[in-house]
Amino acid sequence: MKDLFTKEWITRQAIDVCDRYEPGVLTLRALHYQLVGLGMTNDINHYKRVVNAMIDARWTGVIDFEVFSDLDRSMDGSTKADIVSLDESIEEAKKSIKGWMDVYYLNRWENQPIYPEVWIEKKALQGVFSNPCRKAGIGLGACKGYPSLTFLYEAKGRFEERINEGKTVMILYFGDYDPSGEDIPRAIKDNLDRMGVDVEVRRIALMEHQVTAWGLPPAPTKSTDTRSVTWNGLGQVELDAVRPEKLQELIKDAVDDIFDEELFAELKEREWEERKDYRLVLKEFVKTL
Numbered sequence: 672m673k674d675l676f677t678k679e680w681i682t683r684q685a686i687d688v689c690d691r692y693e694p695g696v697l698t699l700r701a702l703h704y705q706l707v708g709l710g711m712t713n714d715i716n717h718y719k720r721v722v723n724a725m726i727d728a729r730w731t732g733v734i735d736f737e738v739f740s741d742l743d744r745s746m747d748g749s750t751k752a753d754i755v756s757l758d759e760s761i762e763e764a765k766k767s768i769k770g771w772m773d774v775y776y777l778n779r780w781e782n783q784p785i786y787p788e789v790w791i792e793k794k795a796l797q798g799v800f801s802n803p804c805r806k807a808g809i810g811l812g813a814c815k816g817y818p819s820l821t822f823l824y825e826a827k828g829r830f831e832e833r834i835n836e837g838k839t840v841m842i843l844y845f846g847d848y849d850p851s852g853e854d855i856p857r858a859i860k861d862n863l864d865r866m867g868v869d870v871e872v873r874r875i876a877l878m879e880h881q882v883t884a885w886g887l888p889p890a891p892t893k894s895t896d897t898r899s900v901t902w903n904g905l906g907q908v909e910l911d912a913v914r915p916e917k918l919q920e921l922i923k924d925a926v927d928d929i930f931d932e933e934l935f936a937e938l939k940e941r942e943w944e945e946r947k948d949y950r951l952v953l954k955e956f957v958k959t960l
Contacts, residue, residue, distance in 0.1 A: 678720065681725075682724050682727075682733060682734075685724070696915050698741070698798070775949040783935075789811050789843045789922065790811075796845075800919075803919045823862050826868075841929065843922075845876045876921055
């Protein structure tokens with residue numbers, strides 16, 4: 672029987688899928704799962720076919736290079752080599768000074784009883800989570816599987832500071848539906864407990880009822896996952912299989928569930944009053960320069 676999911680079919684469908692998203696939101700694996708949703712076979716051979724088709728599509732200009740994100744491979748810092756213009760720098764400084772007159776904001780979570788962070792199992796999905804987390808004013812951390820003790824120890828310092836202020840620390844966790852994905856929240860909680868920090872780890876996704884309700888395609892459980900021997904789940908489903916817009920909706924719902932709008936209204940009122948004093952002091956300061 673002829674395989675219908677050829678390179679041409681993949682490319683044609685991928686163009687329609689990619690057109691629905693901003694650059695950097697989709698990963699190749701997320702594209703693969705959207706094509707599975709359109710009927711393509713869900714196995715490693717077809718995933719490789721998607722990867723190869725997208726390599727050709729980008730080299731031929733059918734799909735832009737910036738469409739996909741690959742946050743597992745990234746630069747740290749940049750080499751500064753632009754020629755600096757004195758006149759342009761002066762104009763930018765003027766704009767900055769003017770802008771600072773209005774840039775006074777209180778922190779969105781400063782009077783909230785909960786201090787939240789979003790933790791995700793895969794760094795590759797950071798592009799999906801970054802915008803909604805930024806809008807909500809919430810920190811985003813990529814565990815890359817089980818988080819290292821170094822990662823947890825750094826979190827401990829942040830959490831202790833907020834606990835000492837009387838806040839409840841909450842981690843909103845997003846991971847795969849598989850033995851490790853279910854166990855990672857427990858490991859996070861246990862290790863932070865051992866470090867003397869009490870946090871709530873709230874698993875938002877991926878859950879069995881979500882897999883069933885959304886008809887997500889399961890794949891064979893990873894043979895390298897030793898926990899699969901005693902696991903009775905439906906079969907491994909990667910978080911990448913969830914459409915990016917659905918994940919962003921989950922983030923928004925999870926944040927709305929813990930955010931006190933009345934306290935936020937009080938914060939905005941205080942912010943407005945304090946901004947007046949802020950402007951007056953800055954204007955007086957500028958006069959002395």
